[in-house]
Amino acid sequence: MTVQNRKIGFIGAGKMGSALMQGIIKAGIVKPENLGASDVYEPFLNELNSQLGINVSTDNAVIAQASDILVLAVKPQILGSVLEDLKPYINADKLIISIAAGVPLATYENALPEGTRVVRVMPNIAATVSEAASGISPGKNATSEDLKTALEIFSAVGTAVQVPESLMDAVTGLSGSGPAFIFPVIEAMADGAVLEGMDRKSALTLAAQTVLGAAKMALETGLHPGELKDMVTSPAGTTIQGVRILEEAGIRAAFMNAVIKASERSKELGKK
Ligand SMILES: NC(=O)C1=CN([C@@H]2O[C@H](COP(=O)(O)OP(=O)(O)OC[C@H]3O[C@@H](n4cnc5c(N)ncnc54)[C@H](OP(=O)(O)O)[C@@H]3O)[C@@H](O)[C@H]2O)C=CC1
């Protein structure tokens, strides 16, 4: 069964919930009238209703009851109380997809009625432009059809891969948080060119396209990033000078540590 004729509801229509809704509508896998969202902030819901044509409510119960697939997109810190509120409206006919950082599948399975089908997903904000990277782990009651459904939804907004749940915190630290590690790289590289005299707009365009092009080469050639770096660094040329500066600044350790720290925070959030 495809998601085409199923009703998908979002509990929480903040940054990630609305990014996913935009991406899903853009991909055309669900009609706006089959999408719904609830949130505590009404003006934002009204904006989503007028921009995307989706159904909205400030009452989570309304969206939960109307949905076949319920995407939980609230902060991990308030998830416990949201699950308590939702419990009366959940049964084994509904598929629950949660994108909350850190929270293990067992938390949902224990808090919701026996047999509830849950899939845990960690997407990223690039769903807005159909380029999300998502990790997906099905829970103990999820069927193979449920996994297919989750893969269909998250592949429609980018790339989605199944991962064992034990790696979901690593996915969170890497691709969930990762866009925020790369945006400053784009900004800082552009700053360098601005310092050299380039206008800000051209500098940002060239910096962002450089990151996009490098990522595309890594994905499409399948070559090791070290080999790709070697293709740019001419002997006694410009690039190797820049590479030395980055190595002196400890860029590799900094990025590794950022991913590790974010993964650790994801683990911590799951324990609360
Ligand atoms: N942002 C990202 O890049 C990513 C986020 N995630 C996950 O997505 C989830 C949402 O994150 P994000 O979108 O950034 O957070 P946001 O704060 O932007 O969105 C959460 C929304 O839920 C609303 N809300 C608060 N309480 C309730 C409630 N009881 N019922 C319904 N809605 C409520 C919030 O309103 P208010 O602000 O008024 O409290 C807010 O609009 C988190 O669990 C996060 O871990 C996963 C991957 C990437």
Ligand SMILES: O=C(O)[C@@H]1CCC=N1
């Ligand atoms: O920062 C966070 O906690 C969320 C999860 C991954 C991206 N944003």
